[in-house]
Amino acid sequence: MSHQRYPSHDPLKEPHSVSLKVLRLSRPSLVIQHPIRPPLTPSNVPAEPIPASLAYDTNASTNPSPFLLSPILNLPLSFGSAYVGEVFSCTLCANHDVPAEPAAPAAGVTPGAGPAPKRKSIRDVRIEAEMKTPGANSVQKLELSPPSDDESKGTDLDTGDTLQRIVNFDLKEEGNHVLAVTVSYYEATETSGKTRTFRKLYQFICKSSLIVRTKIGPLAPGTKHGGRRWVLEAQLENCSEDVIQLEKVLLDLEDGLSYTDCNWEAGGGARPVLHPGEVEQVCFVVEEAEGTKAEPGEDGRIMFGVLGIGWRGEMGNRGFLSTGRLGARHVA
Numbered sequence: 645m646s647h648q649r650y651p652s653h654d655p656l657k658e659p660h661s662v663s664l665k666v667l668r669l670s671r672p673s674l675v676i677q678h679p680i681r682p683p684l685t686p687s688n689v690p691a692e693p694i695p696a697s698l699a700y701d702t703n704a705s706t707n708p709s710p711f712l713l714s715p716i717l718n719l720p721l722s723f724g725s726a727y728v729g730e731v732f733s734c735t736l737c738a739n740h741d742v743p744a745e746p747a748a749p750a751a752g753v754t755p756g757a758g759p760a761p762k763r764k765s766i767r768d769v770r771i772e773a774e775m776k777t778p779g780a781n782s783v784q785k786l787e788l789s790p791p792s793d794d795e796s797k798g799t800d801l802d803t804g805d806t807l808q809r810i811v812n813f814d815l816k817e818e819g820n821h822v823l824a825v826t827v828s829y830y831e832a833t834e835t836s837g838k839t840r841t842f843r844k845l846y847q848f849i850c851k852s853s854l855i856v857r858t859k860i861g862p863l864a865p866g867t868k869h870g871g872r873r874w875v876l877e878a879q880l881e882n883c884s885e886d887v888i889q890l891e892k893v894l895l896d897l898e899d900g901l902s903y904t905d906c907n908w909e910a911g912g913g914a915r916p917v918l919h920p921g922e923v924e925q926v927c928f929v930v931e932e933a934e935g936t937k938a939e940p941g942e943d944g945r946i947m948f949g950v951l952g953i954g955w956r957g958e959m960g961n962r963g964f965l966s967t968g969r970l971g972a973r974h975v976a
Contacts, residue, residue: 727853729965768798778819871932
């Protein structure tokens with residue numbers, strides 16, 4: 645998202661000398677480039693596309709159709725939607741704008757007759773960012789990268805220079821998120837100086853990426869040491885708008901419990917690919933360790949632990965989410 649000018653939040657009414665541009669970095673895509681036929685060629689006559697219009701220039705004959713994806717990376721035009729489990733990333737750029745060229749003087753007016761514009765120096769430029777999430781009562785201050793060598797000092801900008809920072813935020817809940825960016829700087833002229841500040845808000849919606857449905861049932865005791873066993877099944881539904889590939893599904897168990905993985909990693913299979921709306925079922929066998937016995941809590945449930953799911957998107961962006969503590973009702 646790009647914004648050239650902002651109204652001042654300080655008492656001054658004149659435009660700011662510094663502008664802010666915010667561009668989302670996460671969830672990029674490759675530019676699609678369609679081949680173009682030579683001009684004035686009849687549509688019923690076969691013709692090779694113009695070489696300059698091809699996304700890739702190759703002499704190989706294994707794929708007779710031109711490849712449409714070019715190596716050019718396209719960043720999102722707006723914040724759009726984000727998904728739980730992913731990392732929201734964007735770049736914050738504070739620019740010292742170049743003043744506009746003065747208009748040509750009217751006929752009969754001597755150039756330079758009016759007062760000359762004062763030359764301004766921009767010093768001590770700072771960028772701060774905060775995130776307001778649906779479940780938090782207060783805003784959370786975000787760390788920016790690369791970190792400043794001295795946080796007590798800002799950055800001086802010459803005309804046309806840019807101060808750039810990158811913000812990363814782990815998305816953990818659904819709903820409206822608000823990114824607040826504050827830019828402050830000291831504007832100095834030959835005779836005076838003043839501190840100026842402006843603030844911009846960017847709102848985006850965080851959606852659910854995976855729906856996880858779990859089911860736990862008892863199994864016959866193990867043959868090794870006779871400990872109790874349970875089967876934990878989970879259905880993972882891709883409710884996002886993009887294709888994802890599951891990387892890992894694992895259990896973080898309580899002490900005294902162990903599990904056997906019954907999924908693709910144990911069997912040496914390929915990692916599942918889920919299109920929007922598709923479901924993958926995973927399974928684990930949980931059992932008591934030798935010499936231990938899992939005791940139920942006050943609610944009568946034996947707590948097992950947390951299920952974690954990791955995946956990658958179409959462009960390799962990682963995602964990870966974990967469930968709440970899973971458990972089963974104790975049956976005597």
